Amino acid sequence: MIRLEKVTVAYGDQIVLDGIDLEIPTGKTMVILGESGSGKTTILKCVLGTLHPVSGRVLANNQDIGKLDDEGLLRFRQRMGMVFQEGALFDSLTVGENVAFWLWEHTTLPDDKVEERVRTLLRFVGLEPSIDQKPSDLSGGMRRRVAIARAMAAEDPAFMLYDEPTTGLDPFTSKSICDLMRRVQREFRSTNIVVTHDLTDAYRVGDLFTFIKDAKVIATGTRQEIEHSADPFIQTFLSLDS
Amino acid sequence: MPFRNILLFMTGFLLTIQDFTTMVGMSFRYLFVHFRLRESLLEMDRLGVGSIPIVFLANLFAGLDMALQFSVVMAPYGASNLLGRVVATSIVRDMGPVLASLVMSARVTAGITSELGMMATTQQIEALLVMGVDPVDRLIAPKILAGMVMLPVLSVVGDLLGILAGLMVAELGAHVPAPLYWSGVRSALTLPNLLNGVLKPFVFGFILVAVGCFYGLRTTGGAQGVGRATTKAVVYAAIWILVANFLISKFLIDVWGWKL
DSSP: OOOEEEEEEEETEEEEEEEEEEETTTTEEEEEEOOSSSSHHHHHHHHHTTTTSSEEEEEEETTGGGGOOHHHHHHHHHHEEOOTTTOOOOOOOOOHHHHHHHHHHHHOOOOOHHHHHHHHHHHHTOOGGGTTTTTSSOOHHHHHHHHHHTTTTTOOOOOEESTTTTOOOOOOHHHHHHHHHHHHHEEEEEEEEEOOOOHHHHHOOSSEEHHHHHHEEEEOHHHHHHHHHOOOOHHHHHHHHH | HHHHHHHHHHHHHHHHHHHHHHHHHHHHHHHHHHHHHHHHHHHHIIGGGGGGGHHHHEEEEEEEHHHHHHHHHHHTTTTTGGGHHHHHHHIIIIIIHHHHHHHIIIIHHHHHHHHHHHHHHHHHHHHHHHOOOOOOIIIIOOOOOOOOHHHHHHHHHHHHHHHHHHHHHHHTOOOOOEEEEEEHHHHHOOOHHHHHHHHHHHHHHHHHHHHHHHHHTTTOOOHHHHHHHHHHHHHHHHHHHHHHHHHHHHHHHHHOOOOO
């Protein structure tokens, strides 16, 4: 479970998150929706511990992330998979090396076992033949798939975070990425947060939905609850997307 | 208002110093507690071996030019017999290390800053953190070690090349016999001079890599930001190398006296 309690984040004088409360139950996918610049990605940064709130706290499985020291934070992140907007693959490494990276850093597995695991993960995302290619040789959709495989490299990723995983992709590729995200959730029973502004993709992957506007949470709930919200911003958002 | 600006500038300066020393401190800590042999050797190959042609070329022409200039100045005083000693002293104590460092800073500092800058702007540094890997451990510490090991090696070999280039000018241009030139060179290779020739590139190697890493990690603002950070890093590295050169010279002269 991930819980944000009265979290406020500010960059200088500008408040990006204003005392927000959010709870993502274990094994569920929470989709965070809102306009660009509304603070969606900031929530992910708080959960990752790369950004510290001015006030409030972030709990992951009842552990206060803000109270972890550097070592504790590094250990905590080892149980977390993050898929960045453009994939953030290491461009000096091949696809296989990108996926193997976590295993090299945190395990003492022999090379043949690492390769076996890398091939399994790449097969899972349908990219085993690209194992020796460089990220620059891949399309946007393929890079996101590799990023998902890399995020799953930890034996048991308890939390998966996705930052706009389908932005800039065509509808077919977007759907295949969403299907893949669903498969990952089923396989690992992980707790997921997905940040997006695409409602179609949100419905494909989400169990719960949160709308952020002007640094505040304006609604949280299931698809039905969101669709029946009386908030004019949400209704406009839903109608524009449809 | 001016007081407020001065205060803001001083605060920013002190915070920069704090961030820099933290990065350097963490790097040295990782070198002792979590040494990465493979990455360090790879960096030594990239930073050092890749710089051989430019460092050697720079030293070769510096040696040629220095011998030429000194021979012109010394000949009227009948002091051409000291040419080997003067050329070797200048190259080993000062010109060799400084020239190698400045040439390397153009290549290595710029390369490191742009590489790390691109990684920072494309979230690759953040990805490392998220994967439980400290970028200072994985990226910075091996580079700093490589700079501190490879620059002295390159500088010493570059010094030798500069001295040999001086011999060519001495023999062919100034008509100083080779044995006389070599005896001058030998008399210049004293302990204080050799210590100068090794200590300086050791410190300069640290400066040019650490400055490059520092500005690379702090890069923001896309491709334009990478360009800005790279320019800044190369300029600061060059300035700090020249400042450090003077300070080390002063320190060693205070320790050893005015011996050559």
